[in-house]
Amino acid sequence: MSITTLNPENKKAIIKLLYQLADDDFLYAYRGSEWLGLAPHIEEDVASSSIAQDSMGHAAMFYRLLEELGEGNADDLAHARQSHERKNCILVERVNGPGSYMENAQYDWAYAVVRNYLYTTAKKVKIQSLKQSSYQPLADVAVKVDMELHYHLLHWKTWFIQLLSSTDEARARMKDAYVQVMNDFTDVFSFGKDAELIKVYNLIDTESVLKQKWIDTITPVLESVQLEIPETFDTGKLNGRNGDHTKDLQGALSILSEVYDMNPAVAW
Amino acid sequence: MTNETKTFYQEYEVFSKRTPTASFQHQFSLLAPNEEMAIVMAQENFMRREPVYDIWVVNRTNIRRLDQEEKQILNRLDNKEYRNTKGYGYLKKKWRHYEQKMFDEKEILSWGKEKSK
Amino acid sequence: MVNISSVVDESEKLEQFIQRIENGEKIEVDDWMPEEYRIALIKLISMHGISEIMGALPEKEWVPKAPSLQRKLGIMAKVQDEMGHGQLLLRVAEDLLKSYGKNRGDLMDDLFKGDLKFHNVFHMATKTWGDAGLIGWLVDGAAIITQTNMLNASYGPYARALHRICAEEVFHAQHGEAIIMALAEGTEVQKEMIQDALNRWWPALLMFFGPASSDTTGASKQDVTIKYKIRTKSNEELRQDFFTKYIPRILSLGLTIPDPTIHFDEEKQTWIYQQPDWNEFKQIIKNKGPRSQERLNLRRTSYENNAWVRDALAAVIN
Numbered sequence: 001m002s003i004t005t006l007n008p009e010n011k012k013a014i015i016k017l018l019y020q021l022a023d024d025d026f027l028y029a030y031r032g033s034e035w036l037g038l039a040p041h042i043e044e045d046v047a048s049s050s051i052a053q054d055s056m057g058h059a060a061m062f063y064r065l066l067e068e069l070g071e072g073n074a075d076d077l078a079h080a081r082q083s084h085e086r087k088n089c090i091l092v093e094r095v096n097g098p099g100s101y102m103e104n105a106q107y108d109w110a111y112a113v114v115r116n117y118l119y120t121t122a123k124k125v126k127i128q129s130l131k132q133s134s135y136q137p138l139a140d141v142a143v144k145v146d147m148e149l150h151y152h153l154l155h156w157k158t159w160f161i162q163l164l165s166s167t168d169e170a171r172a173r174m175k176d177a178y179v180q181v182m183n184d185f186t187d188v189f190s191f192g193k194d195a196e197l198i199k200v201y202n203l204i205d206t207e208s209v210l211k212q213k214w215i216d217t218i219t220p221v222l223e224s225v226q227l228e229i230p231e232t233f234d235t236g237k238l239n240g241r242n243g244d245h246t247k248d249l250q251g252a253l254s255i256l257s258e259v260y261d262m263n264p265a266v267a268w
Numbered sequence: 269m270t271n272e273t274k275t276f277y278q279e280y281e282v283f284s285k286r287t288p289t290a291s292f293q294h295q296f297s298l299l300a301p302n303e304e305m306a307i308v309m310a311q312e313n314f315m316r317r318e319p320v321y322d323i324w325v326v327n328r329t330n331i332r333r334l335d336q337e338e339k340q341i342l343n344r345l346d347n348k349e350y351r352n353t354k355g356y357g358y359l360k361k362k363w364r365h366y367e368q369k370m371f372d373e374k375e376i377l378s379w380g381k382e383k384s385k
Numbered sequence: 386m387v388n389i390s391s392v393v394d395e396s397e398k399l400e401q402f403i404q405r406i407e408n409g410e411k412i413e414v415d416d417w418m419p420e421e422y423r424i425a426l427i428k429l430i431s432m433h434g435i436s437e438i439m440g441a442l443p444e445k446e447w448v449p450k451a452p453s454l455q456r457k458l459g460i461m462a463k464v465q466d467e468m469g470h471g472q473l474l475l476r477v478a479e480d481l482l483k484s485y486g487k488n489r490g491d492l493m494d495d496l497f498k499g500d501l502k503f504h505n506v507f508h509m510a511t512k513t514w515g516d517a518g519l520i521g522w523l524v525d526g527a528a529i530i531t532q533t534n535m536l537n538a539s540y541g542p543y544a545r546a547l548h549r550i551c552a553e554e555v556f557h558a559q560h561g562e563a564i565i566m567a568l569a570e571g572t573e574v575q576k577e578m579i580q581d582a583l584n585r586w587w588p589a590l591l592m593f594f595g596p597a598s599s600d601t602t603g604a605s606k607q608d609v610t611i612k613y614k615i616r617t618k619s620n621e622e623l624r625q626d627f628f629t630k631y632i633p634r635i636l637s638l639g640l641t642i643p644d645p646t647i648h649f650d651e652e653k654q655t656w657i658y659q660q661p662d663w664n665e666f667k668q669i670i671k672n673k674g675p676r677s678q679e680r681l682n683l684r685r686t687s688y689e690n691n692a693w694v695r696d697a698l699a700a701v702i703n
Contacts, residue, residue, distance in 0.1 A: 158304050
């Protein structure tokens with residue numbers, strides 16, 4: 001399907017899905033970038049920085065698809081939209097920890113590793129599905145994103161497994177982080193109110209198919225470190241896909257649009 | 269390993285191949301607690317702006333170096349023309365006498381490029 | 386009792402060492418070297434490495450705030466490079482420190498104790514997006530001048546690291562220029578932003594090259610590093626190079642240098658300018674600059690809070 005042959009409902013479905021994908025990676029990359037200079041090891045700082053860059057690059061690709069569909073300029077879509085207009089999942093908007101990235105950052109590496117690993121595994125499942133999307137431009141982007149996910153997965157899985165297999169203290173911290181991340185997992189595979197619309201046009205697998213695929217891939221990994229998927233992982237109330245967000249998102253947005261807001265109309 | 273070597277900061281030398289046909293080149297060294305971590309660190313630390321086809325990491329403890337004393341084994345006399353083409357340059361004139369050209373390095377290595385008839 | 390033959394040995398070794406350097410040979414980590422050389426290298430290279438690590442922090446302040454996707458990506462890549470440069474340089478310093486039984490952990494401890502110095506510029510506050518541009522343009526510009534001067538350093542590992550670093554600095558320079566160009570060609574507000582940034586950063590830029598002589602601040606390492614061919618030019622020569630290369634560009638964009646006295650004296654073939662406050666410089670590099678403690682704290686807090694990570698993975702090494 002190319003842009004010219006889309007009927008209005010089909011186009012609407014694609015746009016709804018794209019906002020979710022773009023906002024997810026944009027916030028994920030934003031939170032990743034707050035860790036710059038603060039990682040527990042210098043070599044790790046350099047390596048994980050590439051992951052934040054790659055992910056922001058993915059967000060940029062999705063925003064550009066939206067631009068091609070007439071939604072406006074990619075930079076405006078990334079920077080100008082308010083909290084209630086954002087469609088990212090709750091998991092990626094959560095702060096890295098108390099404090100701000102410029103002052104007194106009390107960021108927890110266990111939380112970073114668990115969030116990054118589990119987000120990436122979920123992203124992988126979605127991207128694999130998107131490679132078969134009925135909307136060809138999106139399928140093409142998914143192929144590119146998938147190429148970079150190999151490294152992201154290896155990177156975070158290595159940290160995840162190693163920390164969970166090391167000392168009692170590390171394990172305890174990782175388990176706490178795991179509970180915290182799982183509490184926010186409800187809307188990761190959700191498409192919110194737009195689920196039916198998106199399903200009709202074969203853009204991506206359904207929520208339940210994606211969720212099951214994820215459970216199938218992640219279970220052996222979790223078992224190898226004696227963890228289980230909690231029963232309540234998808235029963236939370238807040239759904240970012242419907243524009244319901246926490247104040248953490250507001251905090252992020254006010255920083256990331258600080259300079260942009262000075263004059264959205266000019267070139268920087 | 270003794271307790272002193274149980275440090276998070278193990279030293280790993282990184283090697284990489286740019287292309288499938290290139291040989292491994294030494295890059296720089298990085299610190300990591302184990303080889304899995306070293307592999308995960310290597311590409312983005314040293315090769316983020318160039319094509320990479322393959323990577324090796326080697327813990328420095330697995331490298332046998334030469335100490336200053338031992339480096340003396342690397343010295344040798346410059347009297348070995350018998351095993352270089354330098355020692356056989358006189359043949360050129362001889363072959364010319366027989367109206368034949370000299371099969372030197374340039375000539376012989378060009379044979380690999382010749383196509384079948 | 387002094388062992389006469391070892392004294393003769395030492396002075397003979399020193400002579401051979403100087404001869405090697407004069408011949409343009411590279412010294413490698415396991416080669417014999419005078420203590421003075423080793424110590425000078427350790428000080429210079431650790432300071433350089435730590436400056437990169439600490440320098441990432443003021444720049445990183447602008448990553449989340451950068452006003453477009455392209456600029457966010459550009460600064461992220463630049464900050465990554467700074468950390469990467471720090472990594473390369475600290476590795477060089479660490480290999481030299483092995484003979485003192487010190488490693489990365491000790492270097493980090495020294496940094497947080499305040500024992501390690503880093504360049505004055507990274508102690509300064511950043512106020513606006515104009516600062517992000519200015520840092521990429523002129524602070525990196527100053528760093529390029531000092532670094533290219535050491536590309537032929539006598540110490541092999543340092544020279545090799547610098548080659549890679551300088552290649553990446555080219556992208557940094559252009560990234561900084563791209564930000565500045567957009568502002569210089571933009572609205573009145575944007576143009577004022579760069580002028581304001583330049584006004585605030587000018588003294589720090591001058592100080593970056595270090596005092597002209599030890600008379601100014603009571604200390605100067607430049608003599609040792611020049612003697613051993615780690616660098617070829619003096620602090621003042623490098624500062625003069627900076628003026629020659631950058632003042633025409635700065636003026637071409639319609640900016641004013643916040644030093645009304647600065648001019649090139651044709652007769653003396655040198656730039657005449659107002660000295661920055663060298664007392665302020667002394668305070669800054671003692672970690673008493675505007676943002677010194679905050680940035681050290683930021684790093685120290687994260688490093689200490691996440692010590693469990695390093696401890697955990699070290700504990701299971703078999």
